[in-house]
Amino acid sequence: MDLATLAWKIEGMFPNALCQWVPVALSVDVPAATVSPGWLPGLELALWRSAAGHIAASSNRCPHRGMRLSHGFVRGENLSCIYHGWSFGPDGGCVRIPAHPDMTPPATINSQNKAVLEAGGIVWVCDSNPKSPPPDFHGLVPVRSLTIEASLAALEAAARAVADGKGLLAATIDGVRIHMALAPLAGPQLLAHVLVAADSTCEDRIAASRAAEAFRRMAEAMSPESAAA
Amino acid sequence: MTRQPMIDEWYPVGLVSKLSTTGQDTMLMGQPVHVALGNGGEPLVTAQSRRFPVISRFGHVWTSLGEPKKDLFAIPEAYQPGRRFVDVGVVRVRCSPLRAVENFLDIAHFPFVHTDILGAEPHTEVQRYEVEIREREDEVWATKIHFYQPQAAKSAEGGITTEYMYRVPAPTCSILYKTCPPRPGEWDVITLFVQPLGEELCDVWPWMALFDDTTPMVDLIHFQQLIFLQDRSILENQMPRLLPLDPAMEIPTRADMTSVAYRRWLKRHNYTYGAQLVAQ
Numbered sequence: 001m002d003l004a005t006l007a008w009k010i011e012g013m014f015p016n017a018l019c020q021w022v023p024v025a026l027s028v029d030v031p032a033a034t035v036s037p038g039w040l041p042g043l044e045l046a047l048w049r050s051a052a053g054h055i056a057a058s059s060n061r062c063p064h065r066g067m068r069l070s071h072g073f074v075r076g077e078n079l080s081c082i083y084h085g086w087s088f089g090p091d092g093g094c095v096r097i098p099a100h101p102d103m104t105p106p107a108t109i110n111s112q113n114k115a116v117l118e119a120g121g122i123v124w125v126c127d128s129n130p131k132s133p134p135p136d137f138h139g140l141v142p143v144r145s146l147t148i149e150a151s152l153a154a155l156e157a158a159a160r161a162v163a164d165g166k167g168l169l170a171a172t173i174d175g176v177r178i179h180m181a182l183a184p185l186a187g188p189q190l191l192a193h194v195l196v197a198a199d200s201t202c203e204d205r206i207a208a209s210r211a212a213e214a215f216r217r218m219a220e221a222m223s224p225e226s227a228a229a
Numbered sequence: 230m231t232r233q234p235m236i237d238e239w240y241p242v243g244l245v246s247k248l249s250t251t252g253q254d255t256m257l258m259g260q261p262v263h264v265a266l267g268n269g270g271e272p273l274v275t276a277q278s279r280r281f282p283v284i285s286r287f288g289h290v291w292t293s294l295g296e297p298k299k300d301l302f303a304i305p306e307a308y309q310p311g312r313r314f315v316d317v318g319v320v321r322v323r324c325s326p327l328r329a330v331e332n333f334l335d336i337a338h339f340p341f342v343h344t345d346i347l348g349a350e351p352h353t354e355v356q357r358y359e360v361e362i363r364e365r366e367d368e369v370w371a372t373k374i375h376f377y378q379p380q381a382a383k384s385a386e387g388g389i390t391t392e393y394m395y396r397v398p399a400p401t402c403s404i405l406y407k408t409c410p411p412r413p414g415e416w417d418v419i420t421l422f423v424q425p426l427g428e429e430l431c432d433v434w435p436w437m438a439l440f441d442d443t444t445p446m447v448d449l450i451h452f453q454q455l456i457f458l459q460d461r462s463i464l465e466n467q468m469p470r471l472l473p474l475d476p477a478m479e480i481p482t483r484a485d486m487t488s489v490a491y492r493r494w495l496k497r498h499n500y501t502y503g504a505q506l507v508a509q
């Protein structure tokens with residue numbers, strides 16, 4: 001086992017020692033002119049896409065009165081907070097304060113946007129200055145994301161495997177092979193992005209989606225939290 | 230640990246009209262209390278062997294866990310002849326009691342949270358208004374607030390510019406005086422009485438004293454409940470849940486002068502139950 005594999009074995013999830021990027025969502029799950037919540041370890045995000053298709057990841061806490069920006073709305077190229085309508089541009093700068101329509105908002109008011117990029121149908125976000133790009137899951141395509149209420153250990157036990165050198169955990173359920181990129185969520189939950197071979201047919205993808213649900217049930221049954229409940 | 234001065238304040242714990250001899254269990258600042266009707270028809274607030282002071286006023290039963298230094302505030306306008314009292318009931322909100330009051334003091338959210346009722350785009354501008362801490366009464370007051378409203382009250386037809394005054398006589402209570410559509414020159418009285426169950430959980434008891442003889446009671450209650458349910462969707466999604474008193478934590482503008490004065494007043498009195506002093 002080389003060093004890199006060892007690191008994955010220890011970490012198993014994003015971010016980790018080799019990759020500071022976190023896969024927060026699938027690109028298809030953040031359509032144009034929408035906003036939805038996302039998570040980095042210890043930090044809530046508002047993931048949003050402008051009408052023109054530009055993706056951004058803001059801190060989920062509005063700098064005005066702390067409202068979750070993921071409850072807001074996208075108009076054109078800006079994200080607006082639902083509480084008082086403050087609007088933020090793609091770079092995070094506040095562009096409008098409706099209570100004072102004639103005022104240019106001070107440049108210091110900012111929604112703290114994080115580094116974000118899309119690759120292979122996955123939205124990756126990084127809280128710091130990333131040193132290297134996220135891994136390339138060559139030959140695989142994302143199918144769906146799902147929330148699993150289980151620890152990483154339970155997932156690895158259910159998969160009877162550990163994550164590989166790219167950070168993917170593979171499992172075979174009833175003969176269906178799926179790969180998962182894992183990211184932490186708030187509380188005792190994980191977000192699993194399910195990928196399949198790029199040449200999979202439509203039926204294959206449906207089967208993979210079902211397999212992922214079966215895998216979730218297995219992992220949740222193995223988790224000590226659910227055993228205690 | 231220093232004694233939290235909010236312990237000595239009065240808080241609502243139930244509606245007088247809903248009192249029963251069996252009573253109700255509730256919570257005040259983390260202390261379980263029982264609210265019931267005594268043998269002589271008087272409200273009783275108790276916990277095991279303790280019996281707390283009680284006041285019945287503004288449709289509610291009020292109590293205190295400490296030693297109140299003054300009487301519960303008065304609302305003289307509420308008892309002008311011809312007003313109808315509306316017990317709106319209770320809305321439980323997973324937020325700091327202080328956040329609930331601050332939201333009540335805020336008008337800039339009307340077009341976005343109470344869309345087409347208390348506000349509507351493009352009428353979003355908040356004109357300059359006046360705010361002061363009245364030293365003699367020791368209360369926060371905001372006056373001369375004007376705002377365009379599509380349906381200011383159940384009795385309002387069509388949009389009008391409404392005038393507002395806000396008053397904060399106690400850390401978790403606020404009174405709103407608002408232009409009264411059927412009676413120009415008079416003010417409708419709408420209050421927000423907040424019962425702090427804990428630092429991040431509260432029961433909100435709105436109460437109204439209105440000049441409105443026509444709207445059915447149930448419609449008045451539903452109108453106000455709708456407004457508070459809209460507010461709840463905001464209050465349960467503010468981060469942090471505690472009200473930040475550190476000025477570096479959140480950014481106010483001129484429209485937030487009432488909130489700024491309220492926070493300053495809380496800090497001055499060390500009313501910090503439900504507040505966060507240092508940014509985390």
Ligand code: FES
Pocket residue numbers: 062063064065066067081082083084085086
């Ligand atoms: S809290 Fe976001 S605009 Fe006020």
Ligand SMILES: [Fe+2]
Pocket residue numbers: 332333338342343456459460
């Ligand atoms: Fe409101």
